[in-house]
Amino acid sequence: MNYFSVVFCTILFSVTSSFSQEKIEKYVVGKGETIAQIAQKFKTTPYEIYKLNPDAQNGLKPNSILLIPKSTGKSSVTSAKTVTQQPKTHVVIAKETLFGIENKYDVSDEALKKANPDLEKYGLQVGQVLNIPSKNIPSKSNSKTPVVAKNVAIYHVVQPKETKYSIAKKYDITIEELERKNPEIVSNLAVGYELLIKGNGPKPVAKIVPVETKAVSEKQIAISVPEPVNYIDYTVKAKETFYSLSKVFGLTQQQLIELNPALSAGVQEGMVLKVPSKSNQISVNSAKQKVVLTKKNSQDKKTLVLLFPFNIAKNGGDTITSTVNRLNNDKFLNMTLDFYSGALMAIDSAKQVGVSMDVKIFDSNETKTTSNVASVFSDNNLANADAVVGPFYQSNVERTASLLSQNNVPVISPLSKDAGNPMPNLYQSIVSTSVMKSAMFDFLTAKQGNVIAVIDKKKETIRKYILENQKEVKIAPLTATGGLDVENFKRLLVRDKMNYVILETGNTGMIKYTMNAMLGVMSNYQIQLVILEPNETLDTDEISFENLTKLHLMYPSATRENNSPEAQIFMQSYRKKNKVNPSTYAIRGFDITFDTMMRLSQDKTYQETAETMITEQVESKFEYHKKEEGGYVNKGVYILYYDTDLTIKEAK
Incomplete structure (x- = not known):
């Protein structure tokens, strides 16, 4: 492992990330000019112009304004002092x-919005020039009282030894x-509970996220913000128990x-209980629940085994030069090292919470x-491990799994x-593709909308699946040439309901034609574009x-973009430790390792937590x-959509 430590440190501390920002010019389009001509004039490419001006794909109008990227090189006569004094800006692209x-500039949400007041009111706009605040500017206030912005929800995670009085005093509000x-704290103030302090916001739900040592108690993990809870009255029926109610x-x-x-005196028939409405229940047919996993007192110290493919044996006689070359060229090794770096962060975060x-x-x-798993287990007597992550x-x-099946x-x-x-x-x-598709259909069914599928002739597999398994979905008719029959498509639309249009095609022309048809009926119908799996064509500059934002493109995803304070703490901690932003594999390494460790820390077996608990991490559920037939699958899916403010949000 000493060799690997050298390799790991080499890659993490030799990688640097630098960002260059392009300057933007405004250009007035002349009569008859094309994007190609303008790109040639400014020595750039049509693609770069389209990135800043998505509407230009629909044609140019004389006297309209285009944003033109103009790359700037570093001047050899400009001193370092002059550069650091220049304000940093960023031009928003699609x-x-x-x-x-x-994340790119390592600034907080509060600092960025303070430097750009219009963000609160209008959100992000393509072509908008943002002022990036310097991290070296000291705060103007030394007050210990948190600054609360108007109309912004402020939350506080209860720390050990804190009281209602101390928290109320800290934020200059009354206990009442x-x-x-927070009516739930009238009878009890629990450590780790997230309180709404000021503003209007949803109530919290438990999530497993990394925290800094000073920000949380030894046995707690911070929680973040979910949708609001609506309660109803429920009358207890005969023979109902705590278990059945749960x-x-x-x-x-x-x-x-x-x-x-x-x-507290027991469940009795006829009692009227305050319970969440069905819209707030995690699963109507499941006892699973989202939870805050805290460390449980256990006499047995658990063992977690991580099996990662470092393949050190391949490098027994390597020189420093050959090792560096391998780090530069071996994508699988780099993926492994990234995953490992995330796992190390998870181990450290778990220690911080006790x-x-x-x-x-x-x-x-x-x-x-091939692998050497069998020899690893026989040489190290690992048959009694409590869980294994990998290979x-x-x-x-x-x-x-076969080697360990007898010990379960x-x-x-x-x-x-x-x-x-x-x-x-x-x-x-x-999460498998089939699970994500099913989750998307389940979501649409729950919304009780009108679902229409536009499927080209090359997607017969999905057409057959829908006809056999999603009989409530209407299949849009096609023309003889395979295009969408727009007039008959319109006849399938329903007023006073959301019309969800599932688009299954990789053909650029068919995508644009279908989207134009949808845009054309938006004034008379509620309509939203849906895809069941990633579609690379939608990411090209031709679309x-x-x-896509106007149609609120909606899709299922196994990961989400998490901008919660806790997720930002993880990002900042990772950058501080590794001098680089975490990759997808690094975040995955953290998520799976931390989740496994916290499940093992419970007073239940890992299997019992899998059957009863839903957890969330930085990116994954x-x-x-x-x-x-045996075994377990992860069905933690997010339903996401593009919003008109250029952000991706979770659909509720």
Whole structure:
């Protein structure tokens, strides 16, 4: 492992990220001018112009204004002092979000909005020039009282030894006001609970997220913000118990008692209880619930095994030069190192919240068809591990699960998208494409909208699936040449309902034609564009991003863009430690490792937590379901959509 430490440090500290910002010129379009001519005039490309001017794809009008990128090089006569004194700006391009910009320049949401007051009122606009605040400018206020912006919801996570009085005093509000905004704390103020302090905002739901040591107690994890909860009255029926009520309403026994103190004497027929309405229940047919996982006191110290493919054996006689070359060219090694760096952050975060666990890391030394898993387990007596994360390749994960099946040791597949063989102790953490499709249809069914599918002739598989499994979906007719029959498509639309149009095609012309047809009826119908899986054609410059936002493109995703304060803490901590932004694999390494460690820290087995708990991390949701044939699959799916303010939001 000493060799690997050298390799790991080499890559993390040799990687640097630099950002250059282009200057923007405004240009008045002349009569008859084309994008190609203008691009040639400014020595740029049509693609770069379209990025700043998505509407230009629909044609140019004389006297209209275009934003033109003009690259600037570094001047050799400009001193460093002069450069640092110049204000930093950023020009917003299509598909950028506040979260991405804040990460890029390592600035807080509050600081960016303070430097650009119009952001609060108008949101991001393509071509908008943002002022990027310097991190070196000291704060003008030394007051300990948090500054609360108007109309912005402010939250506070309860720390150990804090009281209602101390919290109210800190924010200059009364205890009565604090209790009015947070009625759940009237009888009890729990450590780790997230309080609404000022402004209007939704109430919190439990999420597992990393926190800094000073920001949270030794045994708690911060929580973040969900949708508001609506309550109804429910009359207890004969033979109902805490268990049956918990299954119906997705609440623990303690949560039911907190809402209904009379339950402390037991469940009695005829009692009228305050419970969440069905719209707030996580799953009507499941006892699972989103939870804050806190460290539980346990006499047994758990063991977690991580099997990552460092393949150190390949480098036994390598020189420094050859090692550096491998780091530059071996994508699989770089992916592994990124995943490992995220896992290390997870181990550190778990320690900060008081989790004491024996974590053993081994080189799985694997290819797609081979690994040294068997020798690792026989040499290290790991049959009694409490959980194993890895290896990376599906065949090797299944081999590992087979070795541990007699002991029923959970083996979590961290990266494989394969369906997996039916093994009782195998957990597929990557959400499959079929699960995401089903989740999208479930969402549309729950919304009770009018669902229409536009499917080109090359997508017969999805056409057959819809005809057999989604019989309520209407199939839009096509013309003899395979295009959309617009007039008959319009006849399928329904007034006073949301019309969800599922688009299944990779043909650019058909996509544009369908979108234009949808835009043409927006004044008379509620209509929204839907896709069931990633479509690369939609990301090309031939498809208007502005039109995608107008149609609120909606899609299922296994990950979400998380701009919560807790997620930003993770991003900042990772950058501070590794001198680079976390990659997708680094975030995945954190999510799967931290989730596994927190599940193991409970007073239940990993299997029991998988069957009863839904958890969320920086990017991913873990909602395991048992397969009939054996094993578990993750069904943690987000339904996301493009909003007109250029952000991606979660559909509710």
